[in-house]
Amino acid sequence: MELLQRLTRRQLDALRAVEAEETPTRGAALNGVARRLGVSAPAALEHLGPLERLGLIERRRGKSRVSPRGRGCLTEYGRHHRVAERLFGRFGFSADAACGAAREVDLALSHRTVERLCAAEGHPAVCPHGESIPPCGPRRG
Ligand SMILES: [Zn+2]
Ligand SMILES: [Zn+2]
Numbered sequence: 001m002e003l004l005q006r007l008t009r010r011q012l013d014a015l016r017a018v019e020a021e022e023t024p025t026r027g028a029a030l031n032g033v034a035r036r037l038g039v040s041a042p043a044a045l046e047h048l049g050p051l052e053r054l055g056l057i058e059r060r061r062g063k064s065r066v067s068p069r070g071r072g073c074l075t076e077y078g079r080h081h082r083v084a085e086r087l088f089g090r091f092g093f094s095a096d097a098a099c100g101a102a103r104e105v106d107l108a109l110s111h112r113t114v115e116r117l118c119a120a121e122g123h124p125a126v127c128p129h130g131e132s133i134p135p136c137g138p139r140r141g
Contacts, residue, residue, distance in 0.1 A: 003054070003073055003141050004080060004107050012077060012107060013037060014047035018057055018064045019074060027063025073141030079134045080106040082127035083118050090121075095128035111139040 004012075017036040021028030034044035048064060051057045056070035066074065084102035085095070093101060109117075118124070118136050126132055134140070 002110060002139070004077055005110070006054075007073075007107060008047075009103070009107065010037070011047050011050055014044065015051055015056055015066065015070055015074060017044075018048075018051075019066050019070075022063075022065055027060065027065045029063060033064065069141065075134050076111070076139060076141035077106065078131075079118075079140075080109050080114050082131060082133045083114050083121070083124075084109065085127045085129075086121050086124050086133075087117055089128040098128050 007015075014033060014037060017033045018028045020036060021032040030041050030044055030048075033048070034041045037044055037047075048057065048059065051070070052059050052064075054069075055067055056073055057064045058067050059065075081099075081102050084106050085098040088098035088101045089095070115136055118133070123136060124133055
């Protein structure tokens with residue numbers, strides 16, 4: 001099973017929260033990650049453990065950083081999500097409705113299926129929100 005297919009939605013959201021909270025000089029503090037997820041610090045910590053074991057984040061003195069593997073995983077996720085958004089957009093979903101629908105399926109899709117959908121869509125450069133879609137190619141996460 002591919003890495004994204006092994007992650008829960010909450011784990012993926014926690015990985016994105018770490019990415020959003022960390023700065024070039026400072027890892028993400030647990031409280032900041034918890035605030036972004038809208039959960040308590042102990043609840044947020046439950047998601048960080050599996051991310052660390054999968055090598056997606058590195059934790060040191062209570063601070064978390066996204067690892068190179070985690071960055072690849074986030075790039076791959078962005079591709080899954082935005083290609084799925086394009087697909088729903090084709091059926092008349094608004095950008096926000098397409099986003100919600102894409103979140104229902106983006107983690108479950110295989111790399112191969114996303115590559116096929118991307119090709120069928122003519123290799124779109126951006127999602128319905130105008131955010132760039134990482135190009136087709138080998139799996140990054
Ligand atoms: Zn493509
Ligand atoms: Zn989008």
